Amino acid sequence: MNLFKWARTKSPWIIHFNTGGCNGCDIELTAALTPRFDLERFGILLEGSPRHADVLVVTGPVTLQVKDRLVRIYEQMPEPKHVIATGTCAISGAPFKECYNVHGGIDIVLPVDAYVPGCPPKPEAIIDGISKLIQKIKKE
Amino acid sequence: MAFVKEALKQLFRRPATLKYPYEKLTLPRDFRGRPIWDMEKCIGCGLCFDVCPSGAIKMIGKGLEAEIKHYVDRCMFCGQCAETCPKNAITMSEEYELAGFDRSKMLYEYKRDT
Amino acid sequence: MSYGSIIKVPFGPQHPALKEPGNFLFEVDGEIVVDVKPRIGYNHRGVEKAFELRTYIQNIYLAERICGICSDAHTTCYTQAIEELLGVEAPPRARYIRVIIAELERIHSHALWVGIAAHEIGFDTLFMYVWRDRETVLDMFEMISGNRIHYAMNTIGGVRRDIHADMVSKIKKGLDLLEKRLKYYLNVVQTEQTILKRAVGVGILKPKDAVDLCAVGPTLRASGIKNDVRVDDPYAAYDEIAFNVITHDGCDVLSRILVRCEEMLESIKIIRYGLDSMPEGIIRVQVPMKVPQGEVVSRVEAPRGELIHYAKSNGTTKPERYKVRSPTLGNIPALCKMLLGGYVADIPIVLAGIDPCFACMDRMAFVDVKKNKEWVWTMQQLRRKYAKK
Amino acid sequence: MGLDYAAVEKEVCKKMTAETIVSMIRILVFPGALFLFTLAFFYEWVDRKFFARLQNRYGPLHTGPHGILQPIADFFKLLSKEDITPHASDKLVFILAPIFYFALPLTTLFVIPILSQTSLISFEGDLIFVIFAFTLIIITVFLAGWSSINRFSTIGSMRAAVQMLGYEIPMGLVMVGPAIAAGSLSISRIVEWQSLNFWLILLQPLGFAVFTVCLLAELQFVPFDIPEAETEIVAGWRTEFSGRKLALLRLGRDLELVLASALITSLYLGGSQQFWLIPPIVIFLVKTTFAVMLLSLLRAVFARFRIDQMLSGMWKYLLPLAALQIILIQLGLGG
């Protein structure tokens, strides 16, 4: 494994975007940053600017008015970049399946690298998802 | 300045962090993880399919021949299916580390031994 | 100070301070806000329509997912509306359990908020401490209901899970710890100079404006107005429990912080009382699938204020119309009032002051009727009308 | 006249090359650039780790032992990322600003004595140079934010400039304190003077306090992280930078942290002195680590000020205090 790849697996900075979920996933992601779970252990930082981030963590189903914004944020991120769909909403939009403005999971607009089911996923499950993604990057 | 004291106190304490993949908390008794079907008990009445709020369950066939498909990528772990099942064929397991890379693999199929 | 030009700061979907994709467009002159243009509804999903398409049982879980923070408030409101339509009443033990869960949720929600508010003013250490201690509540939820968020405790006719004796002692232990910590935070908030500097006199909402603009919950109570659905229009077992309604009359962000901190302490008392005086008995009654024709208004005091649901049934297994008005929406006009003329640096803390949850506002189905070019919701008229008053 | 010019020339050349190589090594490797980079990464780790421990969590943990390699991983990751230059930006400034932001603290560090009591480059008046460099850094910040033509960046850079108005003067004033005491405007002399007399922190505690506060502002640490307040303006002036440029900005920030702690050490804590048999470099490292920890403790226990509060606070409290310190020194106390 070369230096850069090692660096990439050790320092995945995330940016969080809610595409219209219920906040459940968002607070669990935030909880994962706080002392009990402390994502910084893995070198993970929550960044505010898409320009600084490596991994886009999306929560919530894709709604019409957020679709373009989601794509724009993704486009602003520098390569190489990854996307994690956190929560059942972001995977399939199923909890809101009868809502006319919900298009479904985010994989209809973006290539998704990892899915984390749960409604909301426990912070442990989110960490598990991220570490599985890191394993995947290692193997690439 | 009380806050400085509090902050310095933390230095002499173990961090509150759970080193997650290496340490895990025990789950509570009634944890709601991935639902699991016991096809020995299932009579194929279809109630779980009907009641599921997010359409995570599919049934193929009816009655005692029925097969069940459970789409984890649609499930919201509410446990209503387990509560509704007249035969208690569904249990909410302790599985929560369900992350995957491929949605087509996030499907659990339950068939009957014939 | 003024830099001469007016710069627009989008405070929007990917803004880190608001986890949800709410969107505000502020026009700032230097560091002063001269105009606020909220475009709420960024995560409009169309929930109200979906209510009409699901059965009453399935709607419990939809109501729960209107919001992940006050999910229990929504299900309580929903289930008690449907129970009223059905003419059944939840058993006494279930009503106590509802109170306990609701108060635990209040603690979790307010604690979450105190943390976010601290974060908004750059006080990350306090944020970390508060969220660390909040985990105690989440552990209780996981123990009682099997999940940390979306407890799925309420069902039509009662609650789904009981609070067993072994849980009671654990909850009490957790409460003792929490009480100690919360008292400490209350003290921190009142004494730390950097917090006071950012919170005193910021985001003023005068009592008259609060009433006129129909503000709700802690926002209203921090303007000195005593108003709490739990007392005014008791539901669950609140009529059997005595507690204080906390008010402060500073009308600023500090008052909102204090109201919430003291409410958490009050909640602990309610839970203790509830645990001790919970009657024995069943926790749920069986209800039919079909709901007779009728209509009902149901109200609950969610952590953020009055939550109101309106249900209309038509005798089938699905509702005819279901309407939800969440507290955050009720507080938006008041919020705009607070923000105008303030500092850019104060926007996050003032915004956070009403504890906005955009998830709960989105079920207003906003529709562009006239295909207007300017699709930003201009608050100008609104402002012109109320700035004078 | 049997001088062999060729031989002399050769001799001189040889001597020169040897000298050049030595000083090249000193500048590039030890205690120059490479050493300073290592130190910068180390101090970022100290800062993050200590900050995390104050918050009752671990901080970086799984990257090398106790996460010590974390800043290095961050740096190399950023190097390997795509480097986006936004269309709207002022390209030249946008590209140059990170280089300056990184080069300025690096060069400034050369005037600070690390290995022994004299620095790599020392001249009478290098203290003034340091003050000047601090101003230049903020000007770079201003240009960096301005050139990215992003609303958040623009506001961030304006805030940086405004903030500078606040702390520049008290900082300059208070830095003169040690110079008056030592009777020299050279940092090396100030360090020397302290090893012969007292640590200046004992003589000028007020100056030390004011200086530390100003450094927090210079470093844009809480409570003065106004130019990059995450909750208000995303990442402030740095919002648009990515990839290599961001890597340079972060390294520049770390070097600034080294510079700040080295200045605290040199001006107030006696600098790199010999103590018994312990070589000065070790003493220096211990003292600077302590200074870094002090800075991160301070950033952990405060909430961010608002820019107007910051300015008025600086003018109302810090400036008079700085002036008071100078007057006290003139009266013979603390000199």
Add this chain to the structure above:
Amino acid sequence: MEKENEIVEKLKDFLKEKLVRATVPKKRRIFIYIKKDALKDAMKYLVKDLKFKHLSTITGVDLGGEIEVIYHLAHEGSIVLSIRLTVSEKNPSIPTITDLIPGAVLYEREVHDLLGVNFEGHPDLSPLVLPEEWPQGVYPLRKEHELEHLREITSKKSKREERN
């Protein structure tokens, strides 16, 4: 229930034949059904004299051919009075109450966008938009729209021009 009945009596006296129906289904709940043209007077009386100062929300219901508008008012936080009237779907137009209760601004716009009810005299009835590309005249909460229909609309209209 005395207080509730008292309020109903007062309203009956005030509105006379304009009050179509009044029910008190349980404690602290009142439902009033009035004629459309009585809205302004009834509101003024309720807000100024009976101290129903807090407006919880406004609900719109599609009855098929007619739209029902329900104002949920609260009296000192406790008694909830739902006052309702119907307008025809063809010309859904009623006077605004924002002059009496400023807090109604958003709720009226919500109903306006949702069901197409026109509140005359509202300070700013410009669309309180959501998907800006939403077609004219489609009010999602009207019963004529099936979910599939609305889905089609939203998925077709998902391209949007760059703004700012």
